[in-house]
Amino acid sequence: MRDAAVGFQCPDCVAEGARTTRSGRTAYGGLRPTNAAITSGVLIAVNVAVWIAILVTGGAASRLVDLLAMRPSGLCLLGDGGYNVPEAACTGGGTWLPGVADGAVWQVLTSGFTHVTVLHIAFNMFALYVLGPQLELALGRARFLALYFLSLLAGSAVVMWAAPEFQATLGASGAIYGLFAALLIMARRVGGDVRQLVALIVVNVVITFAVPGISWQGHLGGFLGGAAVTALLVYAPRGPRRTPVQVAGLVLVALLVLGAILARVLVLS
16 A cells, blocks of 8 residues: 555556546647657758758758659750750760659658758747747647648649749748747637737738748648638637547548649649
């Protein structure tokens, strides 16, 4: 027997009580993380590691950029121009730049971890550092990861359909815009004041269209994907049906996003 606040307890009773005690849950059904900064820290570390690898292998001219950045269709780079020919025909000193429609399907994911300039990765990682732990604390780790990666893939889907066929797109901005959308939806859900957040989003939208070379397609897709995922998570009915409804909704969003990417691949092939 063991001393307790009142009387004694047997070891088996204590073990059974610990086993059946309900784990702490977030407001939206996820397991409450013990350290909400770990996941964002790992994502930041992966992004920085890829950036360093690109930096030491040539920066913008690194072959890693050709392989990891997303290009809807492959292109043969020969001399000062690019040619729309099959990879087998890219001979005579040409460099093949692979595209999703030509089999480089990994690019829809790896492009979200690829950066070249310091300013680009610094902005994205700072936003992830600020927003990530807040959202993970509110959603739980699994739901936060679903939000991040589905936002990233939604950004890739819009790039596939709306960006130039041979243009390379890279950066975590699609996922970051998904986090902006998530914070906005959650704030609205609890009746919070969203004016400052809306102003911040508007500023980022203006920058997106004012600065050349920024992919508005990836930003738009990420924002829409993040909004859809978060709405499913925070408006799911409470009670025992909440998790099955959330999982079903996330699977549906994933299928729609992947279906959109596959449909574009079939069109381009």
